[in-house]
Amino acid sequence: MTDKQNQEMEDQKLLGLLAQFEDPNTLIKACNEARESGYKKIDAFSPFPVHGIDPALGIPRTILPFFVLIIGLTGCAVGLGMQYYANAADWSSLFPGYNFMISGKPFFSLPANIPVTFEVVILSSAIATFLGMWALNRLPRLANPLHRISRFKRVTNDKFFLLIETKDPKFSREQTESELNQWGASAIEEVNEDLTDQQLPSWLQLVGLMTALILLIPPVLIFRAEGMTNRKPRLHVVPDMDWQDKYKTQTMAPNLGDEKHPVYLFVDGRAMQEPIPGTIARGDLDTDSEYYRGIKSGTDSFATLHSAGARTGLQDAAPQEPSDQDTPAAESSAEPAEPDWVTQFPPNVTVDQALLERGQQRFNIYCSVCHGYAGNGDGLVNVRAMALAASGQATWTAAKSLNEPEVIKNPVGRIFDTISNGRGTMGPYKSQIPVEDRWAIVAYVRALQGTGLKPEGVTKADEDTVEE
């Protein structure tokens, strides 16, 4: 007893005896012997996990898996809860977020939320494993008396060690040493705790404190900026995106003078200029009224054109050729007179197989969604909209069946005009469909009307109106 007390009085306190072994089998044997002779506070050290050392030392299975399981299940709940809160909760006023509908999925749709939940489970479990393992191992520990022993440096290379601690009730300096020798130790060292080395150097503490304070500065600045109002213009990180080299419509023309005496590039001060009256873009000259408008040449007039344009709200239907025939102004302001539609296809449209096929293709792309593939007015959009309208969820004017008698009676020019400029609630397709394709559609519509696929109650169409 007095011996031990004397040792404690000294600077260096004996912690245990460290024995070196040359190969893992001797180490396991020694561990077994040590345990059998009653030692409890023992630990072995090796460069790699030695197979069979756990039973030799009596190491119980670690609780790490249970810890990870609990964290993982928590992660699952947190992951799901986070997604619910972010995308579906509308009861909270704390960072509520706007619930937006995307790809027709419910706000909280379990299948779509599984992947993120899974990743959160894995992430939380992995971090729990990593941190839990070090925590259970009492690491990181930067000062360890064992590291002071130069022989022990080979524990990470090729030597095996067994430590018997002084705390062990059976420990006694001499007997333990002789036992260790007996079990095959190739060398034995004392492990001493260096009491002088317990504290961090004071300069290191200061440096640590300073670093921590310096690291605090950026977040403090950010929070300060968040909480203040600022009159300075905002930072432009990508000037190219913010200020682009172009003038948009409805903006001012560049000012060539100074601020007091502005001189604009254009007289009206607008950046975007209207085309000069009478200008015709290349390829847009459409003198052939029959072909371009479906109206017999000679009867074409400013008034009818204008009213046709105004009806559909089209501004670009302005006259592009001077009219050579006067129409009384009164007539145009009243109920617009039906122009003299062409009843035959214009001469430069040859109705043949190719045209009809082209017409069918274009019809199926542009018209069938409302009018149906057979032209009966049962297109998907129409059917759906009618169903919605019936339940009061939408207002909708039914798409016409092309097989109705009054539609069949229409001259080809009028059908052409309907496609070009729209009629009723149907929009104009002039800008999407080129002229020759519009005529192809007209031809196909005629063919459809001639097939006899009609809703019930409609008499057989007048075959005369069908070309070919």
Place this chain on the structure above:
Amino acid sequence: MATTVEPILDNTFDDPDHRSPLVLGNMDYADVTDKVCSIWEADKAPKVWWLVLIMAISMLMMFGACISHLLMKGVGVWGNNNPAYWGWPIVNFVFWVGIGHAGTLISAILFLFRQNWRTSINRAAEAMTIFAVICAGTYPGVHIGRVWVFYWLFPVPSEHLAMWPNFRSPLLWDVFAVSTYFTVSLLFWYMGMVPDIATYRDRAKTKIRKLAYGLLSLGWTGSARGWHRYEAAYVILAALATPLVLSVHTIVSFDFAVSQVPGWHTTIFPPYFVAGAIFSGFAMVVTLLVPARKIYGLQNLITIRHLENMNKIIMATGLMVGTAYGIEFFISWYSGVPPERFAFYNRAFGNYWWAYWIMVTCNVFIPQLFWFKFFRTNTIAMVVICICVNIGMWFERFVITVTSLCRDYLPSSWHYFHPTEIDIMMFIGSFGLFTTLFLLFCRYLPIIAISEVKSIMPIKGDEH
């Protein structure tokens, strides 16, 4: 007992009676430590290392310049445009993420399957994984346009935005998958490395090294209790990383497959992408390890048998990818859905036929050479084949992304995709980033898992 045994140098033989040794040249524990540490202890790095590093850094600088240019000008500097809104950036992203699958696969799945040969290669493969994921991450990172608000990708509470991310979007799943994958791979890599860093710590000569490796090794002593918990943690991490590694490329495949674009929407995408990722990742590991073992003289640790096993896996996954191509084609025909049938016909015989056939040649035909032992065991041949595999896998992503987008449901927007110089330079530049990181890793960290290799070496005295 102590008779010197003739060192075995060829371990590619197959004898059902014996398992071939995985460490050659009669090395003992100290030899393994010395061999691996010699890379780091050498005063000067090999000339080749410097040469490649200089090249890699210049490529990296080009990468940085491209990214700066991109940030200043906007994503218009790429070839992405209507209809190919997803061009090279996503191709490169998927390419790099795919490569980044090998490391975790080797450390986790092969560990769970008790494939001991993984110990010599897992460290380098894991490191490669992390670097590849970094490369991959840059592409979506800079693609978001306003990179300075990148944190909007994450569910950060914000009054300012009054909006949370859309958790039903596969692209957000990607954010979670890739960032989780990066974090877990990093933890796994670092945890596996701690005992070896402790070896470096115990051999460090200079003060800086002592400090740096001392801090990094966290005071590891190699105690039996420590090893016990360490191994338990390793098993858990492996068990977590295995579904994770599958989930990452699965979710990447969801980016495409949940859509309705013909050629993208096909249900086999998840396992097919995973197989492809393993395929390209393993090819990249072989491509990197063959020169590394030559330069550092690690032939006895990374033996021909290791490489042969890798090549067998490359061939197997190549066949899986080939099978998936076949199933896709058959089902597109069988489905009778016109856009679906057109999409696949167009891949093979449309205007991107060249990309498709490069892909098939490199991914399906060329790896068949690994049926012959010569190609499996000849280092030059295998590197050539592996480079072909990665070319093929890049083209696979290109074919999937670009041909489908350029020939979708709307014929009016059909187009032909052209990459810009920035696209090309960024792709080359990302190799610079990857190579730089890998070279630094080789120089300053243990490229072979020293303690794991020792644990599979025969114990002296047990041999007889």
Place this chain on the structure above:
Amino acid sequence: MHEAPPAKITSPVVSLKDNYVRLIPVSLIVAAAGIGTALLLSMDMQRFSFAYLTCFCTLMSLCLGGLFFVIVMHLTRAGWSVTVRRIAEIIAMCTLPMFVLYLPILIPLMMGSDEVYIWNVEGWSIHGDAEHKAKVLAEADYPPPIEELKAMYLNRWFFGGRMVAYFLIWGAMAWFFLGNSLKQDRTGDKQITAKMQKHSTWMMIVFAATLVFSSFDFEMSLAPFWFSTMWPVYFFAGSMLSALATITLIAICLQRTGRVTDEITVEHYHDLGKLMFSFVVFWGYIAFSQFLLIWYANIPEETFWFAWRINPNSEGVMTGWQWFSLVLLFGHLLIPLLALMARTVRRSKNFLLYAAIYLLIMHWIDHYWIVMPQYSEMVSHPVGPAAGLAFHFNPLVDIPCAIGMAGVFVALFCLIARDRPLVPLKDPRLGEALAHHNP
């Protein structure tokens, strides 16, 4: 483990000995009783055929899983699995006689019946009852284009030919492994192992190809409109899981009756348990991915298949199929996932016995969920997926049928095993397997 420890078979009994003579008639009686009951109580050949096909597909996938197990163990030069490989070899060998069991489906099909595979008769793509179909067909002067296209693949002669080819190929491969393994029992020639390893490579490719197309044929073509590229993988995941469960089950039964007591240790069960766990996860992964992609894209061409199985009916009441889907989600994925997670559980023979039986039942439910809604669709002609599907689960038909098929399987197993050793006696890696130890 570099040196193979000495291999020594120490169990007193390693084969079924004469017991198989008794077991075969008993199990055949069970089979006849079960299947007979199902046939009598269903009182409808079509209903019975579907119940039978469900059980057949369950059993077929199980045998294919056994074949895959054998091939992959040779391919990877596995050491640990040597002691349970013979059981898998015998299960794999059952693939060939399974052809006879398929005849009750195949013969009517070849004679032109569309009771099971609707694509066998023209007009299947037309929605409605037989009268309506006949009317539409009579009006059109050519078959619907989709039928014309699919008839190139789905026609009875090609189908029948494919079936013969599949079973011959599987039988040949299974016989190659079983025969050589038995030969090694006599000669102890380690070159046989080398030979099997060498041939396992290309056999894996052949196996993959046949599995892919057979999975399309057996079950996916029941709904000829539907298609999913994931299908073969889904089929494979279930088949491997059920094969592992069967191997575990058989091994435990053999040991409980005093056979191969020393060779199959708790370490092997632990590994089988781990593999079962991983295939539970894999099945879940594949099933979920397939579902998610189809659910998310919601394309009418493919979404209807799941809509029938997971949507409530038009009144918003849960259908039976919806309950089945929930049973699969919880019973086939979540419960076994949590139950098989613990190491102690995987090392408990008692628990694994129940787990194996449970997983086999789940596997049967999985196939029931795949096959049976097609019957319901055929007989009830729902207007569309939104209308919900009639539910035709009848425990008095389906359960006896399943029990009967289990009896058939036991009879087949005994017929192949006879008094042959149930563990490879002289495999060069036997020692490694015996000394196998899980960390």
